[in-house]
Amino acid sequence: MKYLLFISFLMTAFWLAASAPALAQYRDSYYYMADDGVQDAEEMAEESMHVHDMCASNNYQKSYFSCECVAGAFLQKREEVGSIVPQEEIINQIYRENLGSCANTLQMAGDMYQSCQSYARTYREYEPDNEEFCTCVANTFSLSFTEEPYLRTKYIENLKTRALVDCEERGPNGRPLKGRNYN
Numbered sequence: 001m002k003y004l005l006f007i008s009f010l011m012t013a014f015w016l017a018a019s020a021p022a023l024a025q026y027r028d029s030y031y032y033m034a035d036d037g038v039q040d041a042e043e044m045a046e047e048s049m050h051v052h053d054m055c056a057s058n059n060y061q062k063s064y065f066s067c068e069c070v071a072g073a074f075l076q077k078r079e080e081v082g083s084i085v086p087q088e089e090i091i092n093q094i095y096r097e098n099l100g101s102c103a104n105t106l107q108m109a110g111d112m113y114q115s116c117q118s119y120a121r122t123y124r125e126y127e128p129d130n131e132e133f134c135t136c137v138a139n140t141f142s143l144s145f146t147e148e149p150y151l152r153t154k155y156i157e158n159l160k161t162r163a164l165v166d167c168e169e170r171g172p173n174g175r176p177l178k179g180r181n182y183n
Contacts, residue, residue, distance in 0.1 A: 028087050039083035048075035051091060061095070062104070063111060064151060069102035070094055095151035103146040112160065113138035119164070136167035 027050050039047070052071035055061045061070075070091075077090045094102065116134035124130055141163035145156070 039078070041079075044075060044078045044083075047078065047087065048072070051087070061151065063107055064104055064145065064149070064156070065095065065102045066104045073102055095149075098149055101146070101149070103142075103149045105142045105146045108145060109138040109142035112141045112163070115160075116164070133167055137163045140166055 027047070048071045051074045052067050055065065055067035055070050061067070073094050074090055077093065078085075081090070113134050116137045117130070120127070120130040120134055124133065127133065141159055144159050144163065150156075
């Protein structure tokens with residue numbers, strides 16, 4: 001019994017030691033004010049690099065937004081509002097309230113094109129214009145998101161669906177015939 005408790009203790013201690021760096025990675029805005037209660041320019045820049053790293057480590061965020069741009073928009077807003085506004089509030093403004101135009105248009109278009117090609121192989125197998133169709137879908141989706149970026153799954157799925165539907169009915173210039181109404 002003592003042996004089992006000792007092994008359990010060692011495993012718990014090992015788990016805590018191994019997970020400590022992962023748990024310590026998140027640093028909110030107050031972390032950067034801990035020494036004196038305010039952020040100087042260097043601490044603000046350090047916080048914006050942390051925001052960049054959080055974005056770059058999140059596949060969802062970096063698929064739709066340029067992490068470099070997000071970090072720059074964050075730093076600009078942090079310098080404007082000072083150190084009291086929580087980091088999360090500024091990040092939400094960037095991802096959900098269109099603070100700065102940081103949409104990753106090329107990445108989105110490429111991803112949507114690949115997704116459309118997969119869709120077309122199954123649902124448009126005999127259509128002769130799948131290349132043009134998927135180009136239309138990729139461009140329509142990425143431009144729509146870029147015009148009004150909002151990091152929310154339901155919103156993004158609506159934009160993707162709308163692009164597929166709109167590109168089914170195209171004019172002679174290859175552009176969607178239907179008007180844009182993505183909400």
